[in-house]
Amino acid sequence: MAPKDMSIERRTIAVLVDNEPGVLARVIGLFSGRGYNIESLTVSEVDTTRHQSRITIITSGTPQILEQIKAQLDRLVPVHAVSDLTKKGPSVERELALVKVSGKGNKRVESLRIADIFRARVVDSGLDHFIFEMTGRSDKLNVFIELMRPLGLIDVSRTGVVAISRGSTGLLN
Amino acid sequence: MAARKMTGSQLVLQALCDQGVEVIFGYPGGAVLPIYDALHQQNSLRHILVRHEQAAVHAAEGYARSTGKVGVVLVTSGPGATNAVTGLTDALMDSIPVVCLTGQVPTHLIGNDAFQEADTTGITRPCTKHNYLVKSAEDVSRIVHEAFYVARSGRPGPVVIDLPKDVLQAKANVTEGGEEIQHKSYKPRIKPDPKAIGQAIEIIAKAKRPIVYSGGGVINSGDKASRLLTRFVRILGAPCTSTLMGLGAYPASDPQFLGMLGMHGTYEANLAMYNCDVMINVGARFDDRVTGRLDEFSPNSKKIHIDIDPSSINKNVVVELPVIGDVAAVLDALLKAWAKGGHSLSQRALKQWWKSIEGWRGRECLNFESTDSVIKPQYAIQRLYELTKDRETFITTEVGQHQMWAAQYYKFEKPRHWMTSGGLGTMGYGLPAAYGVQVAHPDALVIDIAGEASIQMNIQELGTLMQYRLPVKVFIINNQWMGMVRQWQELLHGERYSQTYSESLPDFVKLAEAYGARGLRAEKPAELDGLIKEMIDHPGPVIFDCLVDQKENCFPMIPSGAAHYDMLLGPEDQAAKPVSEEGMVLV
Numbered sequence: 109m110a111p112k113d114m115s116i117e118r119r120t121i122a123v124l125v126d127n128e129p130g131v132l133a134r135v136i137g138l139f140s141g142r143g144y145n146i147e148s149l150t151v152s153e154v155d156t157t158r159h160q161s162r163i164t165i166i167t168s169g170t171p172q173i174l175e176q177i178k179a180q181l182d183r184l185v186p187v188h189a190v191s192d193l194t195k196k197g198p199s200v201e202r203e204l205a206l207v208k209v210s211g212k213g214n215k216r217v218e219s220l221r222i223a224d225i226f227r228a229r230v231v232d233s234g235l236d237h238f239i240f241e242m243t244g245r246s247d248k249l250n251v252f253i254e255l256m257r258p259l260g261l262i263d264v265s266r267t268g269v270v271a272i273s274r275g276s277t278g279l280l281n
Numbered sequence: 282m283a284a285r286k287m288t289g290s291q292l293v294l295q296a297l298c299d300q301g302v303e304v305i306f307g308y309p310g311g312a313v314l315p316i317y318d319a320l321h322q323q324n325s326l327r328h329i330l331v332r333h334e335q336a337a338v339h340a341a342e343g344y345a346r347s348t349g350k351v352g353v354v355l356v357t358s359g360p361g362a363t364n365a366v367t368g369l370t371d372a373l374m375d376s377i378p379v380v381c382l383t384g385q386v387p388t389h390l391i392g393n394d395a396f397q398e399a400d401t402t403g404i405t406r407p408c409t410k411h412n413y414l415v416k417s418a419e420d421v422s423r424i425v426h427e428a429f430y431v432a433r434s435g436r437p438g439p440v441v442i443d444l445p446k447d448v449l450q451a452k453a454n455v456t457e458g459g460e461e462i463q464h465k466s467y468k469p470r471i472k473p474d475p476k477a478i479g480q481a482i483e484i485i486a487k488a489k490r491p492i493v494y495s496g497g498g499v500i501n502s503g504d505k506a507s508r509l510l511t512r513f514v515r516i517l518g519a520p521c522t523s524t525l526m527g528l529g530a531y532p533a534s535d536p537q538f539l540g541m542l543g544m545h546g547t548y549e550a551n552l553a554m555y556n557c558d559v560m561i562n563v564g565a566r567f568d569d570r571v572t573g574r575l576d577e578f579s580p581n582s583k584k585i586h587i588d589i590d591p592s593s594i595n596k597n598v599v600v601e602l603p604v605i606g607d608v609a610a611v612l613d614a615l616l617k618a619w620a621k622g623g624h625s626l627s628q629r630a631l632k633q634w635w636k637s638i639e640g641w642r643g644r645e646c647l648n649f650e651s652t653d654s655v656i657k658p659q660y661a662i663q664r665l666y667e668l669t670k671d672r673e674t675f676i677t678t679e680v681g682q683h684q685m686w687a688a689q690y691y692k693f694e695k696p697r698h699w700m701t702s703g704g705l706g707t708m709g710y711g712l713p714a715a716y717g718v719q720v721a722h723p724d725a726l727v728i729d730i731a732g733e734a735s736i737q738m739n740i741q742e743l744g745t746l747m748q749y750r751l752p753v754k755v756f757i758i759n760n761q762w763m764g765m766v767r768q769w770q771e772l773l774h775g776e777r778y779s780q781t782y783s784e785s786l787p788d789f790v791k792l793a794e795a796y797g798a799r800g801l802r803a804e805k806p807a808e809l810d811g812l813i814k815e816m817i818d819h820p821g822p823v824i825f826d827c828l829v830d831q832k833e834n835c836f837p838m839i840p841s842g843a844a845h846y847d848m849l850l851g852p853e854d855q856a857a858k859p860v861s862e863e864g865m866v867l868v
Binding site: 125126129130133134137141172175176179180182183185186187188 | 402403406411412414466467592594595
């Protein structure tokens with residue numbers, strides 16, 4: 109019997125599904141029902157004529173579990189394609205965060221300065237608050253949010269990761 | 282010309298007819314009244330009125346399993362649908378094709394906690410292969426046809442179609458049905474990858490101690506798959522063992538058959554699995570009842586896994602070579618490649634291998650002590666087998682000791698003659714499954730081998746037997762205990778028999794008579810044969826109350842957490858080998 113690899117790996121998986129009622133529940137139910145991890149999940153319709161949505165999931169597990177996750181996803185009737193972006197090769201991963209910071213005086217100036225360094229945009233401003241919009245890799249977002257904490261961090265809203273493979277091929281080939 | 286219009290209900294029935302459906306198992310209610318009204322006005326579909334919706338699904342499973350067709354269920358909204366959930370889960374676990382139509386409150390009331398409303402698609406999502414909520418009568422035909430395609434193709438399973446009452450009453454254009462479904466996203470792989478076939482042949486050709494381990498997938502693939510399996514095993518000259526679900530795919534009387542494997546499998550089957558060097562898994566899924574302790578499961582073998590469902594691969598056991606495809610297609614390809622390559626196994630090695638196997642066989646692990654004073658349950662099944670084997674006989678079971686004894690002592694020569702709840706282990710399965718079989722095979726002898734506890738889980742179905750004159754024989758192995766649970770309490774919990782004694786049992790003979798059926802009771806071995814013959818000869822339903830030794834346990838047994846070589850062959854072994862702490866946690 110082949111030896112079992114018990115190391116935990118992190119993977120980004122893209123799933124192309126029919127955008128029909130209940131499809132997201134099927135995917136989420138699969139993860140909860142079989143005890144798999146979801147670190148991040150995003151979903152949106154990507155093809156309005158074919159009514160197809162793309163789900164991006166970040167999950168972790170042993171190589172055997174990860175293979176199971178992909179096979180189980182692929183088995184769902186409305187699923188067109190499952191792609192392991194981590195395994196397939198280099199991919200681009202991005203997340204968007206809206207970060208609300210409230211403060212006055214130096215703190216307020218400092219938050220704006222740091223936002224500038226991180227290339228975060230101000231999308232709303234009052235005399236005592238900013239809302240920053242920032243796009244990037246999740247770890248970069250994490251760093252920015254941590255820096256905002258002592259400066260009056262009020263609220264964070266994040267999209268979760270979206271990802272796409274590098275190169276000229278798409279999800280279906 | 283104006284398009285012909287029909288109501289949603291009529292479209293449902295039309296689509297069922299186009300699918301070749303002959304019988305529906307169901308129970309009416311408010312939300313499905315329009316379908317029942319449409320049913321009343323036609324003659325091509327037969328409806329069997331069950332007494333509980335769970336039974337409707339099991340009956341459809343029995344029908345499906347014994348015919349290879351899709352079983353059809355019709356129940357109402359709310360409690361009708363929730364009662365069906367156990368049956369649907371059972372069908373999912375055992376890969377049985379079932380289409381279950383559920384009524385639903387009108388679309389404008391969905392989400393309002395209306396009377397008899399339940400979130401049926403939500404509830405059944407994890408216990409079906411797929412489900413649909415139909416929003417418009419225009420979609421009815423397409424969805425019904427798609428549901429049948431999904432239910433029967435690939436790895437079969439149950440599909441639910443939830444039908445709101447207003448959709449059933451609305452009119453829509455008729456699309457002439459029966460067209461071939463080209464599903465957008467669901468495309469199961471049937472034909473194997475030729476490369477995998479080549480690699481499989483390479484592995485098999487070098488085998489010195491091969492074994493074929495076959496499962497329910499062979500039965501699901503069709504009778505051709507069983508014939509090919511038999512040919513494959515004979516050409517190799519290898520031993521063959523089977524899971525509970527696969528019994529009958531390979532003829533049990535054949536000398537190359539080692540009997541069932543796993544927790545209550547034979548000594549020779551389990552030791553051959555442990556000691557083999559090449560394992561060919563044909564349509565089985567390395568279930569925990571089969572593997573026992575995983576890190577000790579056949580440690581020195583190369584494993585080939587033939588399965589139509591890629592998610593079965595490497596789920597429990599990591600294999601060297603997966604072959605994805607339908608069993609019949611894969612076996613056909615393997616046989617052709619084997620013949621083309623002019624392969625044969627080393628006869629010297631095979632001879633040696635069979636010598637070991639014969640040695641294990643010599644332990645005669647299914648022996649039991651007979652007495653004249655009390656009927657041993659094993660003896661009861663042996664006699665039942667001997668007295669019914671020359672007829673067209675179908676066996677269903679409930680769940681527990683009697684089920685294992687039936688699997689061990691009844692010899693199945695043909696596929697589709699053995700119906701049992703394997704994956705879910707559903708008590709109450711056997712009686713409705715039996716009449717599902719009987720509906721499909723009116724002239725056959727159909728016997729539900731039951732326990733006195735299990736049979737009470739769907740005992741109300743005796744009414745269904747009577748109503749449709751379905752001459753099912755219910756053969757109760759009555760030991761007055763929930764025997765399998767008691768056996769575990771004996772083995773694992775210091776003989777503290779918590780809540781497992783069958784108290785206040787009904788008089789089964791009188792119960793049969795109360796329904797208008799025949800009741801028979803056997804208490805002594807000497808009267809068994811005569812009474813079994815009387816049961817067979819009676820033209821109507823029979824309840825046979827077979828009082829057996831109350832203390833008898835199911836052996837051989839691999840206790841949970843133990844390896845294949847660590848079998849308990851009888852009560853003496855049980856005392857000598859205590860179960861490990863980690864084993865006690867497992868079920």
